[in-house]
Amino acid sequence: MAEREITVCTLAEIADPGAKEFEYDTGDGREYGFVVCRDGQVTAFVNSCPHTGASLNWGPDRFLTKAGDMIMCGVHGAIFRPHDGHCTQGPCEGQALTALPCRVTDGEVRVTVEG
Numbered sequence: 001m002a003e004r005e006i007t008v009c010t011l012a013e014i015a016d017p018g019a020k021e022f023e024y025d026t027g028d029g030r031e032y033g034f035v036v037c038r039d040g041q042v043t044a045f046v047n048s049c050p051h052t053g054a055s056l057n058w059g060p061d062r063f064l065t066k067a068g069d070m071i072m073c074g075v076h077g078a079i080f081r082p083h084d085g086h087c088t089q090g091p092c093e094g095q096a097l098t099a100l101p102c103r104v105t106d107g108e109v110r111v112t113v114e115g
């Protein structure tokens, strides 16, 4: 399947720590991803929990723990590291989110997706 780079938002539009959901067309349908900004580092993942495949966020753009230091699944509370998506606690401990290539260029957050 072909890959393409999409612009999700500007870096200024994400808090640090913070996250932002985005939607993209895979050619077969719609898929959802999210970007996370933590300590100036931006990463991107598919919005699908390894536990059941459910969306992780517990509200619009709400992907992080209260402290903002980890990603938390709103369904059963799995905890993931923001820099690599590794699950450190919860029902899918040891598994990981699907990472998407992400870079910041000219103040824009760009993510490579399939489709």
Ligand code: FES
Residues within 6 Å of the ligand: 049, 050, 051, 052, 053, 054, 073, 074, 075, 076, 077, 078, 090, 091, 092
């Ligand atoms: S669906 Fe994410 S922890 Fe169960």
